[in-house]
Amino acid sequence: MITKNETVVKIDSSLTNGLCRILATSKNKIKKADLLVGERKTGRKFNFSFVGNDCVVAGEFKIDTPTLWNIYDPALYDYELSIETDNGIEKIDGTFGIRELTTNGKNVCLNGRPLFIRGYIRGIKAHDHLNNCNLPIKEFYRKNIMQAKKFGFNFVRFHSTIPCEEFFQMADELGILVHLELRPEEDEYNNLEEMITTKMDFGSDEFITNVVESLYNHPSLAVYCIGNEIKGLNGEERSKQIGALIKKLDGSRLFLDTCAWGANNREGVDIDVQHMSYYFPFGKHAGMYEDTENLLVCGSAGGEMLSNKCNNSTVTRTLFFNVPLIAHEVCHYTALRDFKSLKEKFNRYGTKEPWWIDEELKMIDAKGFSDKYDKMYKASKDFQLECWKIAFEEMRSSSLLGGFQMLQFTDTDYYENSNGVVDCFDDANYITPERFLIFNGDEVLLTKLGGRIFFENEQLDLPIILSNYGEKNDKFANLSYSLEDADGNVFASGKMDEINVARRGNYEICKVKFALPKVNGAKALIFKVKLENENGLYSFNQWNIWVYEKFNPMSYKEFICYEKGNSVITDDFDKAFEMLAKGKNVCLVYRSDWTRHLINQSMQNPKYAFKATWNRFKPVIWDRGTNYGGLCDSALLNKFGFATTDFYDVNYSVLTEDCDKISLDDFPVKVKSIIQGIDKNVRDRFDAYTVVFNLPELQYDRTLRDFSYLFGLKVGKGNLLVCGMNMTGLDKNEPSTLAMAQFIIKYMNSEEFKFDSQIDEKTLKEYLIKCAEKPVKERMMTQFWQLDDTPVESKQYWDDSRAYLKD
Numbered sequence: 001m002i003t004k005n006e007t008v009v010k011i012d013s014s015l016t017n018g019l020c021r022i023l024a025t026s027k028n029k030i031k032k033a034d035l036l037v038g039e040r041k042t043g044r045k046f047n048f049s050f051v052g053n054d055c056v057v058a059g060e061f062k063i064d065t066p067t068l069w070n071i072y073d074p075a076l077y078d079y080e081l082s083i084e085t086d087n088g089i090e091k092i093d094g095t096f097g098i099r100e101l102t103t104n105g106k107n108v109c110l111n112g113r114p115l116f117i118r119g120y121i122r123g124i125k126a127h128d129h130l131n132n133c134n135l136p137i138k139e140f141y142r143k144n145i146m147q148a149k150k151f152g153f154n155f156v157r158f159h160s161t162i163p164c165e166e167f168f169q170m171a172d173e174l175g176i177l178v179h180l181e182l183r184p185e186e187d188e189y190n191n192l193e194e195m196i197t198t199k200m201d202f203g204s205d206e207f208i209t210n211v212v213e214s215l216y217n218h219p220s221l222a223v224y225c226i227g228n229e230i231k232g233l234n235g236e237e238r239s240k241q242i243g244a245l246i247k248k249l250d251g252s253r254l255f256l257d258t259c260a261w262g263a264n265n266r267e268g269v270d271i272d273v274q275h276m277s278y279y280f281p282f283g284k285h286a287g288m289y290e291d292t293e294n295l296l297v298c299g300s301a302g303g304e305m306l307s308n309k310c311n312n313s314t315v316t317r318t319l320f321f322n323v324p325l326i327a328h329e330v331c332h333y334t335a336l337r338d339f340k341s342l343k344e345k346f347n348r349y350g351t352k353e354p355w356w357i358d359e360e361l362k363m364i365d366a367k368g369f370s371d372k373y374d375k376m377y378k379a380s381k382d383f384q385l386e387c388w389k390i391a392f393e394e395m396r397s398s399s400l401l402g403g404f405q406m407l408q409f410t411d412t413d414y415y416e417n418s419n420g421v422v423d424c425f426d427d428a429n430y431i432t433p434e435r436f437l438i439f440n441g442d443e444v445l446l447t448k449l450g451g452r453i454f455f456e457n458e459q460l461d462l463p464i465i466l467s468n469y470g471e472k473n474d475k476f477a478n479l480s481y482s483l484e485d486a487d488g489n490v491f492a493s494g495k496m497d498e499i500n501v502a503r504r505g506n507y508e509i510c511k512v513k514f515a516l517p518k519v520n521g522a523k524a525l526i527f528k529v530k531l532e533n534e535n536g537l538y539s540f541n542q543w544n545i546w547v548y549e550k551f552n553p554m555s556y557k558e559f560i561c562y563e564k565g566n567s568v569i570t571d572d573f574d575k576a577f578e579m580l581a582k583g584k585n586v587c588l589v590y591r592s593d594w595t596r597h598l599i600n601q602s603m604q605n606p607k608y609a610f611k612a613t614w615n616r617f618k619p620v621i622w623d624r625g626t627n628y629g630g631l632c633d634s635a636l637l638n639k640f641g642f643a644t645t646d647f648y649d650v651n652y653s654v655l656t657e658d659c660d661k662i663s664l665d666d667f668p669v670k671v672k673s674i675i676q677g678i679d680k681n682v683r684d685r686f687d688a689y690t691v692v693f694n695l696p697e698l699q700y701d702r703t704l705r706d707f708s709y710l711f712g713l714k715v716g717k718g719n720l721l722v723c724g725m726n727m728t729g730l731d732k733n734e735p736s737t738l739a740m741a742q743f744i745i746k747y748m749n750s751e752e753f754k755f756d757s758q759i760d761e762k763t764l765k766e767y768l769i770k771c772a773e774k775p776v777k778e779r780m781m782t783q784f785w786q787l788d789d790t791p792v793e794s795k796q797y798w799d800d801s802r803a804y805l806k807d
Contacts, residue, residue: 117403442470
């Protein structure tokens with residue numbers, strides 16, 4: 001700490017045996033110093049005296065059988081230091097904690113015990129929020145930290161920011177580790193500029209020394225980092241100088257030069273934080289947290305070749321890490337907000353509400369969503385939670401990762417984007433700690449279920465893995481599991497006692513094998529696993545499984561050529577209109593290259609088209625993407641054999657990956673949407689920035705669109721069902737695609753296949769011809785989400801994307 005008299009007091013309490021060192025420097029000559037230390041937990045007192053040496057007093061003191069500071073029991077020591085100088089006596093008081101911060105190669109260790117870093121990000125205004133509850137400053141930070149810990153977080157990264165003294169005081173008291181970034185306060189972070197090219201003003205030695213000396217005694221301080229995403233490590237020599245200076249000033253913390261984009265296996269850092277890509281760790285990208293190929297773009301500190309194109313082949317180097325690897329800015333998956341409740345909260349606290357609340361409410365009303373917005377909100381939050389669960393479990397099971405930094409825990413109030421677990425008042429809303437801790441607790445049960453979509457009678461052989469990083473000292477727990485439906489009917493169950501839970505880290509504890517039941521059509525099941533002992537529940541997890549009847553295989557071509565009685569399935573507009581004119585029941589399977597114009601920009605306009613966007617089964621990443629989940633007519637879908645809840649879930653993962661999601665915003669009539677897609681409600685950052693497109697307001701033509709994957713209406717004398725889902729999985733005999741094909745066939749041949757909304761053939765053709773005049777071009781961030789072919793955006797991508805939109 002630095003006093004108002006500019007006296008510096010540093011207490012090195014980084015050894016768990018209680019041996020501490022004090023170093024105090026003054027502007028005046030020091031004669032002696034008396035130190036009184038009080039242990040808060042026990043009330044014990046310790047007195048020590050030291051002799052000055054010129055303007056310095058330095059010495060060791062010992063706390064016998066010390067109480068160690070950790071994130072579960074943040075034990076603190078109060079001290080009173082009386083320094084006698086030739087200019088009088090200065091009395092100083094403060095706190096410190098005794099704790100040791102080390103690494104073991106894969107994990108950061110606190111007091112010798114490995115941690116899985118479960119971090120969240122705040123700091124710059126895009127990832128933070130104001131004191132909207134108007135609390136005293138310490139209480140503002142107390143609320144944030146306590147909420148974060150309730151949801152399982154143990155670490156906070158301050159993006160491009162040095163947190164204030166009050167935050168550190170609360171972090172010390174409540175027990176959470178802090179990562180700061182050494183960016184001078186006047187050097188404001190600019191997202192647009194710095195996501196493309198690094199702009200970094202490195203702090204001076206004087207500035208860095210002041211930061212270290214001011215914060216040295218806080219046990220919560222864990223990581224000094226120079227800055228965010230310093231690409232190519234601009235100023236590499238200066239970075240090395242800063243690292244050496246920090247090690248000299250404070251060898252008890254961890255040092256990191258850049259948070260992401262540092263060269264692999266560079267020297268001089270104690271941990272590495274790397275961007276693991278903007279993929280979603282599911283389906284074809286399920287192994288992304290095991291795949292070091294995503295990190296090759298950062299290069300190698302040793303200069304060795306990382307990838308080589310050879311004779312009809314390519315070889316890439318598999319990277320290894322000598323220090324803990326932390327995943328950078330993960331899971332910033334957004335969802336809708338409860339704008340009415342937010343507006344009421346801002347009013348209740350007397351805080352000026354952000355401009356976007358009223359604008360969002362206007363847009364919801366203008367789009368005709370007011371009556372069903374509450375269901376849309378819940379569906380989007382459920383999809384967000386499921387995506388978090390998938391990603392968190394992939395990170396917890398990774399052999400590479402020692403933790404992650406999530407972007408972010410609390411919603412920002414600066415933008416309309418909602419990627420927080422709690423709102424911008426630090427209050428839990430739809431997602432509860434109980435639901436979140438299942439996959440973000442100290443002890444997490446994991447398994448490997450793949451896509452979670454299966455045929456009946458399939459045999460599953462599931463490893464059960466325990467990710468064990470807590471403070472519990474239990475030696476054994478009893479395992480039980482069950483496969484059941486929502487009504488509690490059990491199809492398989494079992495148990496095994498005396499499972500060893502004394503080890504730390506990730507380890508397989510058993511394998512569970514069972515056959516899935518025979519089903520009629522399809523069935524949603526839940527696989528549950530728990531560990532418990534005499535102390536109660538040790539850990540619990542569950543996963544949804546979708547089981548489908550194994551119908552006779554059908555190819556995609558057979559499906560789009562289906563004709564039986566009064567029902568016709570086709571992918572040809574002209575045939576569809578011909579059959580509708582005859583009063584037939586028609587399913588038009590819409591899969592068009594026009595939707596994928598982005599990858600074939602020279603293609604000719606089709607005759608007819610819907611206003612469709614190229615969809616991926618993955619969440620919206622801040623402002624990248626269009627998928628906020630969806631609403632399903634579960635009664636209809638389940639009746640004719642496609643298992644679903646009211647909300648879009650993993651059961652649609654194959655059907656809606658690489659599919660044509662149709663916008664009904666300007667469709668001539670209202671239609672029956674059987675599977676509705678929910679669009680994001682936020683702006684693309686490049687649209688909003690003045691120097692790019694300068695469109696600061698919400699753009700209705702590209703925001704909160706009325707999407708549909710499957711909808712129906714009456715056309716002339718016939719009934720039309722439009723399917724934008726990807727049915728090509730039929731050629732792979734994929735269970736959910738085959739089940740959807742059977743649903744469509746059964747539904748079309750039923751008496752229920754009729755619709756209230758109606759359009760004449762001429763009006764529909766005119767609309768489709770108009771849609772074929774120009775393709776739907778998503779905005780810059782979403783184009784990258786659609787391509788889904790590289791880990792992160794490049795400068796070339798930004799240039800090409802902007803040119804595509806301006807063409």
